[in-house]
Amino acid sequence: MNGADALITTLADNGVTACFANPGTSEMQFVAALDREPRMRSVLCLFEGVATGAADGYGRMTGTPACTLLHLGPGYANGAANLHNARRAFTPVVNIIGDHAVGHRQYDAPLNSDIAALAAPNSLWIKSADSADAVGPLAAEAVAASLGAPGGGACLILPADSAWNATAVAGPVVGRPRFGVPDPVAVAAAAKAVKAAAKPVLLLGSGACGEAAIAAAGRIAAAGVRVLTDTFTARQARGEGRFRPDKLPYFGEQALKDLEGVDLMVLVATTEPVAFFAYPDRPSVLVPDGCATLTLSDRSTDAAAALEALAELLGAPATGAVESYAPPPAPAGKLDAWVMGAAIARHMPAGAIVSDDAVTAGLPIFTQTRNARAHDWLSLTGGAIGQGIPLAIGAAVACPDRKVLSLNGDGAAMYTVQGLWTIARERLDVTVVVFANHAYRILGIEMGRTGGGEPGPAASRLLDLGDPRIDWVSVASGLGVAAERVETAEAFDEAMARAMREPGPRLIEAAMR
Template sequence: MPNGAQTLIRGLVDAGVDVCFANPGTSEMHFVAALDDVPEMRPVLCLFEGVATGAADGYARMAERPACTLLHLGPGLANGLANLHNARRARTPIVNLVGDHALGHKPLDAPLESDIDALAGSVSGWLRRTHDVADLGTDAAEAVAAAAEGQIATLIVPADISWTEGGKAAPTALGARSGAIPSDFAAVTAALTSGEPAAILLGGAATRGAELEAAARIARATGAKLLCETFPARLERGAGAPEVERLAYLADAASAQLAGVRHLILIGAASPVTFFAYPGKPGDLVPEGCQVHPLAPTPQQAAAVLLPLAHQVAPEAAPALAAARRPDRPTGPLTAESAADAIGALLPEDAIVVDESNTSGLWLPGATAGAPRHDWLTLTGGAIGQGMPVATGAAVACPRRPVLCLESDGSAMYTMQALWTQARENLDVTTVIFDNRSYAILNLELQQVGAAAAGERARGLLDLSRPELDFVALANGMGVPAAKATTAEEFTAQLERALADPGPYLIDCVVPPVV
């Protein structure tokens, strides 16, 4: 008779979850041992829980089905919370497994005892603790079904539930539950055909595939401005893809994009607000007098409403598609702009770009808009340290596609351990570190909040040059070959070589700060 851990893994595999990004501890050892009994589950070891949770996010964004994590008690979960926050904001399906003390051991208040439910509740749309091994198969199946709705489903498994025999498979296969799909488009149709300025803001599944094409057809037929979230979970773009403008990060720029709009149609996206409060500026970006139409607030609804809406208002329209074009290979000084030109000139077809470049990425959208078709994954929740873990998971999900991770130096230091997993799994990930020796985004925020006159001690908290970080040595120490580029020619040559060779590679791209 199988024990609980065997039942759990078998239940996950039967429900379509066959990759586990893990950083286990003592309470999860029976799960680890059971991996030999269920060879269909692929375990991927991560040296930090934030890498495991970020990798599960990247995997699910590209595979369009959940991966699972395996985390150790409350402290292990706490170490992974930042990237679970990003995954929650991306509406990524993740089955988040957290081991706990045996039921009889919990009252003893052992050193690692903590309130796992409270920690998990901050990021989970579905949360359950298994109390009986007989329930574990059903709990696993329901966790997968809940995650498939576009949320984090956390299942807490006490150690004795894992080691106890008597686990049973789920009695029936459980599919994803879905809410009601809106069917009345009358108000939205009237708004789009009223002649008044309108904008469509896309998010979730609406930023790729047939749904994005349908949105572009609607915009072309009605004259509506087509926008997507500032940080989309996954945006299909490049030559031949529908053109969509990302809502700007800076409040003034976003307000300019929305100025004069009388109807704002939300499809898979929330009503736009600023990321932070700024003195003397409103936080709500909806223009005064604009009517908001939340047509499809969930990812599943976004995928379902766009095709019938396009059939109603744009039956004959063709979408506006990006033309094929590339920048010339840059020469001379290496800057964020010349690095973007090199990336645009060399980006391979069907690439997956994971972008956490922050201020150094200012020129990337323009330089890559006409590159061959690719996917662009962004920092959805703003918690830095997402880039390299997400790239790791995306490479596991899509082993035949090149992955390019565009990473800022400060963010890179949160989750550098992802490089070790890339080397261990021989993943085809090229990482570019925009090395400007500064938390440059915070220099920008100093200005935005009116604190730009801060003195030397304050500015020192944003400086990464004392001592300078040696990213080549850090990468080599984790088994990833690396090189430093200080001119545009060096960077272009290194990037071309890295993209051509399989396996992980890191380029330390030394650029002056934009801010």
């Protein structure tokens, strides 16, 4: 056994059995060792941002980390944006970052860089295994660190010689993290404050949007407390049979209008809401004047248990109201995000997973699918576009029996377009929708809000994707994914019906203007 074997064995022993990889020379021993550990499924990604986003999707769906395999500092950096998103989603991810052999580092060869410095902003834990004997134990530490609770990114730097040298040391199996039990004092305080408040709301973060927590929140809603979620959550159980909370609006002034008169905000697995961006003369904190905030439970606490406990103290009914399957009628006419949302709601099968990087098209589709069949919705938690395709890859690898729907603005889809190839290679059951409005539409809206005024010709050119128009059918076909373009609501509805019925990779370009 060499260090690479010790690593993969330790990972597999700890349940880490998916590796999203783009290896280089310094990772060849890891690659070779994959043939000696059948438990590990390796998935080649043609760009590291695909690999890290896939690991995020996998981790969101399983609660167990996937590993990535990245090539030194530049390989890590290429994956950092989606690790930023994963950090904001509290997803467990173990990054294996190959490095020069320990003795070679001092020579500052061309690919040398300060990996730990690059990785620090998005990592809970970073260590370098500077001997073969250190690899297994540190791999176990990395898994434990990534699991949290809450979860996050752990980076194990693997010098080439630590991988190729012999060792007899594998790492231990680490315990699963336990989210803390709710603090009875905090629960009692929340119950008392809610009862005393004129207009209380409950705000759920990512950790409070799983099936059990959402159900408990539904009980509290049934007791008369309005429930909202953060604007972007890592994974939310929605649709038929689930309680439907409201969503805090993206734009700060809409959020504050929505929260007008609220005198108590109870936070569950989240912190005080803030505006996504700052704007001239607008507040950053989205808590109305005169509204108290109070934390029921933090991110390291079992949110479902905390919500159940609160429901009990509030005397809530045993179950709250849940959505039924009530899809919108078949859409007709002009293609826009609302009619596309209707089509998706009509055809999305039970158990579907939605990876949302749809930017301006996202909210209409989210709204339209409230009465769709039961599904999980994965949001862009960190604001770094280019997550939609990679996250879908990871979700599909994690859940091969579930349909995965990847929703992407055209600008966002271009960021990690290489992921289409991996979807094709792995024959993943992913339907990629690209909303081709030929613009960074959101920026056209934000330009005015930030005081930039009407864009002139130079500015307009930086917001426009229409010259040349991207032919998504051609791009996807070239990467091995069957694709079609639709231009009407009817055609989109038909294409979605087929895509949801038939398994396998496909792409739908929704030509929006």
